[in-house]
Amino acid sequence: MNWIRNSSFVSITTVLAFITVVWYGAAVYLNSDVLIDKYERQNIEWNFSKLVDDSWAMSRPIIPAPHQIVLDMNKSIFGHKVNSKRSLVYHSWVTISSTMVGFAMGGVLGILLAVGIVHVSTLNKSVLPWIIASQTIPILAIAPMIIVVLGAIGVTGLLPKAIISAYLCFFPIAIGMVKGLRSPDPMHLDLMKTYNATQVQAFWKLRWPASTPFLFASFKVSIAISLVGAIVGELPAGARAGLGARLLTGSYYGQTVQIWSALILASIIAGTLVFLMAVLESKVQKRMGAQL
Amino acid sequence: MKDGALVVEAHKIDLVFQTADGPVHALSEIDLEIKKGDFISLIGPSGCGKTTLMRVIADLEKPNGGEIKVNGMTPEEARLQRAYGYVFQAPVLYPWRTVEGNLKLPLEIMGIDKTEQVRRSKEVLEMVDLSGFEKKFPWQLSGGMQQRVSIARALTFYPDLLLMDEPFGALDEIVRDQLNEHFHRLWEQTHKTVVFVTHSIPEAAYLSTKIVVMSPRPGKIIDIIESPLPEKRTLDMRDTQEFLELSQKIRKGLRAGHSYD
Numbered sequence: 001m002n003w004i005r006n007s008s009f010v011s012i013t014t015v016l017a018f019i020t021v022v023w024y025g026a027a028v029y030l031n032s033d034v035l036i037d038k039y040e041r042q043n044i045e046w047n048f049s050k051l052v053d054d055s056w057a058m059s060r061p062i063i064p065a066p067h068q069i070v071l072d073m074n075k076s077i078f079g080h081k082v083n084s085k086r087s088l089v090y091h092s093w094v095t096i097s098s099t100m101v102g103f104a105m106g107g108v109l110g111i112l113l114a115v116g117i118v119h120v121s122t123l124n125k126s127v128l129p130w131i132i133a134s135q136t137i138p139i140l141a142i143a144p145m146i147i148v149v150l151g152a153i154g155v156t157g158l159l160p161k162a163i164i165s166a167y168l169c170f171f172p173i174a175i176g177m178v179k180g181l182r183s184p185d186p187m188h189l190d191l192m193k194t195y196n197a198t199q200v201q202a203f204w205k206l207r208w209p210a211s212t213p214f215l216f217a218s219f220k221v222s223i224a225i226s227l228v229g230a231i232v233g234e235l236p237a238g239a240r241a242g243l244g245a246r247l248l249t250g251s252y253y254g255q256t257v258q259i260w261s262a263l264i265l266a267s268i269i270a271g272t273l274v275f276l277m278a279v280l281e282s283k284v285q286k287r288m289g290a291q292l
Numbered sequence: 293m294k295d296g297a298l299v300v301e302a303h304k305i306d307l308v309f310q311t312a313d314g315p316v317h318a319l320s321e322i323d324l325e326i327k328k329g330d331f332i333s334l335i336g337p338s339g340c341g342k343t344t345l346m347r348v349i350a351d352l353e354k355p356n357g358g359e360i361k362v363n364g365m366t367p368e369e370a371r372l373q374r375a376y377g378y379v380f381q382a383p384v385l386y387p388w389r390t391v392e393g394n395l396k397l398p399l400e401i402m403g404i405d406k407t408e409q410v411r412r413s414k415e416v417l418e419m420v421d422l423s424g425f426e427k428k429f430p431w432q433l434s435g436g437m438q439q440r441v442s443i444a445r446a447l448t449f450y451p452d453l454l455l456m457d458e459p460f461g462a463l464d465e466i467v468r469d470q471l472n473e474h475f476h477r478l479w480e481q482t483h484k485t486v487v488f489v490t491h492s493i494p495e496a497a498y499l500s501t502k503i504v505v506m507s508p509r510p511g512k513i514i515d516i517i518e519s520p521l522p523e524k525r526t527l528d529m530r531d532t533q534e535f536l537e538l539s540q541k542i543r544k545g546l547r548a549g550h551s552y553d
Contacts, residue, residue: 188386194352209386
């Protein structure tokens with residue numbers, strides 16, 4: 001019976017089952033007001049079991065039942081051609097591609113900033129406070145500005161969304177890498193000095209490899225944030241495509257099931273991205289001789 | 293450079309650290325001459341400046357006063373010419389490199405070609421009796437083996453001078469004895485000039501040709517003892533009258549410089 005205790009599958013399933021039960025209960029509770037109101041206006045006979053049945057089958061519920069979401073996801077993922085505008089696969093791909101581009105841009109920016117901050121003391125004093133300040137601006141407020149400004153100079157499509165992703169995700173990378181690049185202890189740095197190593201050599205042979213655990217910790221946070229950035233960027237972009245667009249059109253037309261499908265899919269994508277990053281991390285660490 | 297040539301000449305070295313609690317006088321009026329082929333131990337209680345003195349020789353600290361020459365140059369010039377190999381208190385191996393990778397590190401930095409890197413890392417690994425461990429990562433080795441790798445790493449680029457800061461300080465006595473014997477043989481073969489920081493009297497007596505006794509606050513040299521022991525030594529020699537007398541002399545020196553208050 002040990003495998004039951006050790007398996008993360010079992011614990012995840014248990015939590016999922018618990019959430020599902022609570023969710024079904026919540027669906028009845030939250031949807032009942034609207035239903036009862038309708039029954040009374042239309043003089044429909046009702047009892048508790050009818051209320052339960054109806055609250056799990058509304059077309060525009062306050063909160064849809066889990067199986068409604070699953071059915072809707074099934075329909076919108078497998079029910080259309082992947083390049084159709086009604087396909088969630090199409091919208092997911094739009095979001096994932098700007099997530100990845102944004103993550104790459106944010107990653108490069110974050111690492112470069114960290115390298116500068118660690119090596120140049122003026123940058124350490126002048127740039128770090130600005131980096132922190134940049135994150136105090138609510139992204140929802142600045143995202144439309146970025147879209148509008150870039151649109152005015154003719155930059156549209158994927159890039160503005162990617163820039164919003166990058167704006168969010170460079171931050172954990174920069175902060176993590178500053179810490180990581182400073183992580184070698186003084187003896188390791190002294191050793192480099194006794195070899196008369198240049199700063200560049202000390203960087204590639206010591207600081208950079210020493211910072212990889214920090215790099216991956218930041219990457220895991222950033223890639224999820226990058227997805228959030230891409231979705232937020234899709235909201236003011238005219239809501240043409242992407243999971244953000246699905247959220248927005250869903251809320252225009254009161255399509256709560258569609259909103260929830262997009263939300264659940266977004267979190268599945270985020271989870272997958274973080275998981276893939278963790279796989280990459282363990283591969284890299286293994287190559288670097290980590291004791292796994 | 294001939295035997296007997298001066299590798300280190302220090303004259304009236306002074307060094308004061310500015311700390312949050314005020315200035316600390318780490319070295320005061322240090323005069324020291326180290327000849328080629330010498331095995332010098334710096335011994336003294338914690339805080340007597342023995343490590344600091346060695347770091348001054350290595351150009352990892354700058355003295356506030358006095359004059360010091362390493363191979364007839366300033367310590368900085370000597371460091372830039374990679375005149376010495378430094379062995380730290382801890383092995384300081386890079387955990388993401390294999391034993392071989394760690395041994396190649398100084399050679400990569402010095403731009404030595406790849407086949408020569410492999411040849412030299414094999415050669416030095418043999419010197420410390422660790423052949424066959426090339427592909428192991430540091431965590432797969434015991435503390436004593438790691439320290440041997442770090443000694444091997446200091447030998448890869450053939451420095452004439454070895455600076456060793458309590459290299460065996462963190463090891464248990466049995467391993468320490470083994471490494472002492474081993475390292476003595478290595479020194480016998482290579483006749484490198486060694487500066488060795490320790491606070492173990494038997495270790496200093498067993499390994500050195502000259503023992504420099506230091507005392508703290510401010511760190512200064514209170515005695516320099518020439519070892520009467522023959523060049524070739526064994527661990528058994530530590531029970532001889534000569535060895536015990538030498539140890540006693542060192543202990544007396546230490547006591548004279550330290551009031552134990």
